[in-house]
Amino acid sequence: MDIQLLKVFSTTAKEGSISKAAQKLNFAQSNVTHKIQQLEADLQTLLFYRHNRGITLTPSGQILVSYAEKILHVIQEARSAVGDSSVPTGPLYIGSLETTAAVRLPVLLTKYHADYPAVDFNLITGPTERHLHAVLRYELNGAFVAGPVEHPELVQENVVDEELVLVTSASHPPVQTVHDVQSRTLLVFPSGCSYRAKLNQMLHDEGILPVKLMEFGSLETILGCVGAGLGISLLPHSIVSEQEQQGQIRCHKIAGMHAIVTTVFIRRKDALITPALSTFLSEMRAHFNKD
Structure with a gap:
């Protein structure tokens, strides 16, 4: 099986479009189409349905996607290993x-970059659910996510425990229970965020249905809107302590099982620990043990 054909197939499957795959690979669109046809001929099966809206993976194509990701990842590992x-x-x-x-x-990233300037470091932020899928698909070498994470293909290391607090405007009266804020708009990150899931579970356990949810893509926007009185949010206290000290917001402790969330670092069990990842793990452990 030709590796170049697999790479074209994998890219096309991810992009969901032959034209987008061609653009990403810097190929002519006809070249992408020809290579996919070559792979289909080699495997003697149809990999994509062609239709007016573009392309869709066939059942055979869906099976090949996971194998292609593993094969391409192993090849990259082999290059790194030698x-x-x-x-x-x-x-x-x-x-x-x-x-x-x-x-x-x-602080960790600044030190790592100074110690290992030859590493092309890329930090991708997003919710836990997205990072889980990206690590499993070999798109990330590892990720800091909300734990615990139970998956047979992943290994996790506890990094830090975070205390969660309800965050309101500075003028908001004290919150004794979640019932005190049940009528307020909830300001949350997009679906897949662990803090959002915690807040939803906390409300569910109390038999409360949220009045309204508003999604935001950045922490700064959520804090700005909370401070302005638009609604409330559930966030780690370490993240908002500075704004609390400055009088921009008010934090309210919560009790019980929802008060603590553990941040963990996950990676695939079968992935090669490259020198770049090995040194990052060492620096990470030293940094958080010191904290």
Whole structure:
């Protein structure tokens, strides 16, 4: 099986479009089409349905996607393994919750970049659910997510425990129970965010249906809107302590099982630990143990 054909197939499957795949691979569209047809002929099966709206994976194509990801990843690992293993170089893709990236990682990343400037470090922020899928698909070398994570193909390391607090405007009266804010608009990150899931579960356990949810893509926007009195949110106290001290918002402690969330670092069990990832893990452990 030709590796180049697999790469074209994998890219086309991810992009969901032959034209987008051609643009990403810097190929002519006809070249992409021809290579997919070559692979279909080699495997003697149809990989994509062609229709007016574009293309859709066939059942055979859906099966091949996971194998193609693994094969291409193993090839990349082989290249890394036979290179100079003494010097961390090459790309390193790490995912993180936006809140963790904002408060917990700047010092760690600054030191890592200074110590290993030859590593092409990439930090991708987003919700836990998205990072789980990206690590499983070999798109990320590892990720900081909300734990615990139970998956047979992943290994996790506890990083830090975060205390969650209800965040309101500075003028909001004290919150004794979640019932005190049941009529307020909830300001949350997009679906897949662990803090949003915690807040929903907390309300569900109390038999409360949220009046209204408003999604925002950044921590700064949520905090700005909370401070202005638009609604409330559930966030780690470490993330909002500075704004609380400045009198921009007010934090209210919560009790019980929802008060603590553990941030963990996950990676695939079967993935090669490259020199770049190995040194990052060492720096991460030293950094958070010190904290």
